[in-house]
Amino acid sequence: MERFCVAGDFVEACPYGSGHINDTYAVTMDQAGRTVRYILQRINHRVFPDPPRLMENIHRICRELGAGLRRDGEERSSRRALTVVCTREGAPVHQDDQGGFWRVYYFIEGALGYDVVENHRQAFEAARAFGEFQRLLADLPGPRLHETIPGFHDTPRRLERFRQVFAEAPRPRREAVRVEAEFFLSRHDEASRLVSLQRQGLLPERVTHNDTKLNNVLIDQETHQAVCVIDLDTVMPGLVPYDFGDLVRTSTTRAVEDERDLEKVRFDREFFLALARGYLSSAGAFLTPLEREHLVFGGFLMTYEVGVRFLTDYLEGNVYFKTAYDEHNLVRARTQIALASQIEAVRGELEEELAQIDRA
Ligand code: ADP
Ligand code: MG
Ligand code: MG
Numbered sequence: 001m002e003r004f005c006v007a008g009d010f011v012e013a014c015p016y017g018s019g020h021i022n023d024t025y026a027v028t029m030d031q032a033g034r035t036v037r038y039i040l041q042r043i044n045h046r047v048f049p050d051p052p053r054l055m056e057n058i059h060r061i062c063r064e065l066g067a068g069l070r071r072d073g074e075e076r077s078s079r080r081a082l083t084v085v086c087t088r089e090g091a092p093v094h095q096d097d098q099g100g101f102w103r104v105y106y107f108i109e110g111a112l113g114y115d116v117v118e119n120h121r122q123a124f125e126a127a128r129a130f131g132e133f134q135r136l137l138a139d140l141p142g143p144r145l146h147e148t149i150p151g152f153h154d155t156p157r158r159l160e161r162f163r164q165v166f167a168e169a170p171r172p173r174r175e176a177v178r179v180e181a182e183f184f185l186s187r188h189d190e191a192s193r194l195v196s197l198q199r200q201g202l203l204p205e206r207v208t209h210n211d212t213k214l215n216n217v218l219i220d221q222e223t224h225q226a227v228c229v230i231d232l233d234t235v236m237p238g239l240v241p242y243d244f245g246d247l248v249r250t251s252t253t254r255a256v257e258d259e260r261d262l263e264k265v266r267f268d269r270e271f272f273l274a275l276a277r278g279y280l281s282s283a284g285a286f287l288t289p290l291e292r293e294h295l296v297f298g299g300f301l302m303t304y305e306v307g308v309r310f311l312t313d314y315l316e317g318n319v320y321f322k323t324a325y326d327e328h329n330l331v332r333a334r335t336q337i338a339l340a341s342q343i344e345a346v347r348g349e350l351e352e353e354l355a356q357i358d359r360a
Contacts, residue, residue, distance in 0.1 A: 213251075
């Protein structure tokens with residue numbers, strides 16, 4: 001911590017939170033008898049190849065969010081957006097002697113992230129927070145943000161990669177996933193729908209979060225309102241249906257991503273409606289008609305895309321996602337297929353309900 005502009009005496013550092021990507025610590029400092037906490041993170045260098053560029057993005061984003069919230073008259077804006085603490089040299093990231101990259105944020109007290117959605121209120125609040133996040137960043141000045149993971153939501157490219165890996169996989173493994181592979185391969189037109197609308201200039205590129213899970217929004221423990229969107233590593237240029245879609249993927253079922261009992265992977269329409277209400281309450285004002293029309297489709301597509309990635313990793317021998325057993329990625333791919341098929345089956349109805357909320 002002595003590398004960063006943090007006052008006081010070091011008290012302790014403890015591993016913190018349940019993130020899967022970075023190493024996160026809560027650091028306590030004693031500032032003239034008052035204890036103040038910070039979040040210290042080692043950035044996952046394997047997932048994010050260029051941490052300094054990533055931190056350049058995050059630093060810009062945090063300042064823009066803070067300025068926007070102050071403009072909105074927010075009194076406690078430092079709690080409503082992450083604040084980057086720079087090094088004594090003024091950089092937003094510190095590289096240690098072993099090549100590790102570290103960053104520090106203010107700790108947001110009195111708020112927690114939830115791993116599994118428990119009630120409609122949480123779904124509404126999370127979606128409202130991500131909509132507000134996009135709204136505040138809609139006019140980010142300056143150059144385009146760096147793509148921290150190039151081609152992150154290039155679904156057709158992900159499908160193409162799957163096709164190759166599937167074709168080259170050893171026969172027993174290929175046989176074991178024939179049904180799942182067929183599900184993905186037969187929907188190749190859907191896979192390219194959003195990127196081709198973007199290429200034609202019909203869907204605008206925006207600043208999107210790209211990891212819109214419930215546990216990346218801190219929710220106030222007393223008011224139960226969303227306080228702050230966190231986990232900004234994947235914030236980069238993207239499409240709005242990706243963010244809403246990933247919310248749908250992760251917050252419309254109580255089943256865990258690696259649930260083996262597919263009966264439990266049930267799409268919950270009430271959670272979906274809560275997401276739609278929350279999201280439109282804050283993002284409704286800037287969305288174009290075509291963006292609105294593709295929000296539900298985004299839910300299908302993000303579930304499909306993650307499923308493709310799980311199955312690809314299974315065929316490749318589990319090299320990307322952490323696994324506890326050999327079939328883990330196959331089990332995960334199946335939960336995504338179960339959810340994607342349910343969304344697909346009622347897509348028209350959901351679109352109608354969303355349009356009604358929008359008109360209200
Ligand atoms: P990962 O990419 O590994 O998910 P996150 O940035 O989401 O990393 O951080 C991991 C966890 O640490 C979060 O789920 C949250 O519980 C906690 N956390 C992160 N930043 C803060 C913060 N500024 N204040 C309080 N808690 C935080
Ligand atoms: Mg996280
Ligand atoms: Mg993350």
